[in-house]
Amino acid sequence: MRRADRLFDIIQVLRTAKGPVTAETLAQHLEVTVRTVYRDVATLQARRVPIEGAAGIGYMLRRGFDLPPLMFSTDEIEAIAVAMRMLRRTGDAGLQAAAETVLSKVTVAVPDALRAHLTEPPFVVSRRGAPPPPVADLTAIRAAIREERKLRIGYGDENGARTERIIWPFAIAYFAQSTLVNAWCELRDDFRHFRADRILDWNMLDEGFPISGKTLFARWQGRFGFEDKTNVSNPTRSPQQQITATSTPRAQEQVRRQGRQ
Helix, strand or coil: CHHHHHHHHHHHHHHHHHCCCCHHHHHHHHHCEEEEHHHHHHHHHCCCCCCEEEECCCCCCCCCCCCCCCCCCHHHHHHHHHHHHHHHHHHHHHHHHHHHHHHHHHHHHHHHHHHHHHCCCCCCCCCCCCCCCCCCCCHHHHHHHHHHHEEEEEECCCCCCCCEEEEEEEEEEEEECCEEEEEEEECEEEEEEEHHEEEEEEEEEEEEEECCCHHHHHHHHHHHCCCCCCCCCCCCCCHHHHHHHHHHHHHHHHHHHCCCC
């Protein structure tokens, strides 16, 4: 591990610690000697990082200290570059615009030696992915999720039949083929997964959820057993198949029935 990365890790450990951290604990985490930790802490203190404490007692980082947005390793910079470009595949125009802004800000902030990893990255990310929904505003739906506000939507099923729904959206699932809005549906009195491209119209209501979005998400996850993991063996599965692939048999049948309603 480079010394610069080690100094960064010391700050990160102290930032997240709930109490004093001893040099022995830091040494075990960094896989170095205690003497090396003493030298590194002294270096950080000399650079005016507000670390308080002493050898044999433990160290704490003074509250309110934050890192400048420059301390990224090469791998972290490339992770940002790949992640921001992969957002182009979501069909979410709001997230895509935000990703471009993030790239611009990080590009300006990082040292010259790392800037090329953002502006001229040695990789290519396909733009092919879920198409933007023609009507649904995913930015507004994400706002409804954050604010725990109900939505009234017009929804078309696979046969073109339209229904009016009031839903409690608590999550969005981004897949290569389409985007799903996960919500509690008042019409069906159950969880439903709405394809964003089949939302025909929508309106955010002033009414909030009767329970928190976190509770809804936890109950949905407990019901369907969905895990956020890539399906390597069959990448061509549909979003509904990808959801059911990580669910219980009972939950799989429930999701299949939803797709026809």
